[in-house]
Amino acid sequence: MKQRIHLLAAVVIVAFSSAYTMSQRNLTADSVQNSDQGVPKPTAIAYKRSVPRPNWDVKYKSGSFKLEHGQWLKGAFMSGGTSHVATSAAFSVEQLRESYRQITPILTITSDQLRAVYFDSKAEKDSKIVQRMTRSGCHYAESFMPKDQATAAPQLFVAWLLTRGSISRAVEHLTGRHPVQLFWTAGDSQNEIVFTVNDCEYASFLANLRWFAGNRWQEIGHQLKR
Helix, strand or coil: CHHHHHHHHHHHHHHHHHHHHHHHHHHHHHHHHHHHHCCCCCCHHHHCECCCCCCEEEEEEEECCCCCCCCEEEEEEECCCCCCCCCCCCCCHHHHHHHECCCCEEEEEEHHHEEEEEECHHHHHHHHHHHCCCCCCCHHHHHHCCCCCCCCCCCEEEEEECCCCHHHHHHHCCCCEEEEEEEEEECCEEEEEEEEEECCCHHHHHHHHHHHHHHHHHHHEEECCC
């Protein structure tokens, strides 16, 4: 019995020693590589991320785009002045793709381009209630709310086409959705889009939209007529 215990202990020690040696070897190799190259410089691939977070899955209803009614879109608010993104009225698709590998936006709206927003205040109120209920299935959406409005507000709203699987679409049929209507200018053109956001995420989307609009919200935010 004692011989078996000693044998087992020896096997464990050998295995641990081998793992430790391998990890030290990897650390040494990494150290040599870092010392040869100095501080690693970020590459384009290293900086490319998947998509901005938080983001919202919305359904297109109507507007200035040749899209089918019910087309899925994903939208997100992005801050300007970072090393990855700098917002401007002439913000390009290429600039976004340099930072986010899965984005080919169909629209980019800077905060100063926004002219009017129409929303459902009752739906927003109801959404705030359900997202605070842990058993509602909407509690996750509370994490989409702006964390610290004392920090710089986002300066860009981006939306891009989204393809969803049949399971996700089936689940969405069980969830109520409510409209948001945006009007904005781009050069000499006037643009409009109406899309719907689900019950769970409606309040968080509007909270970020208010943050995005800033003090202008009092001027451009309007109640949708039922």
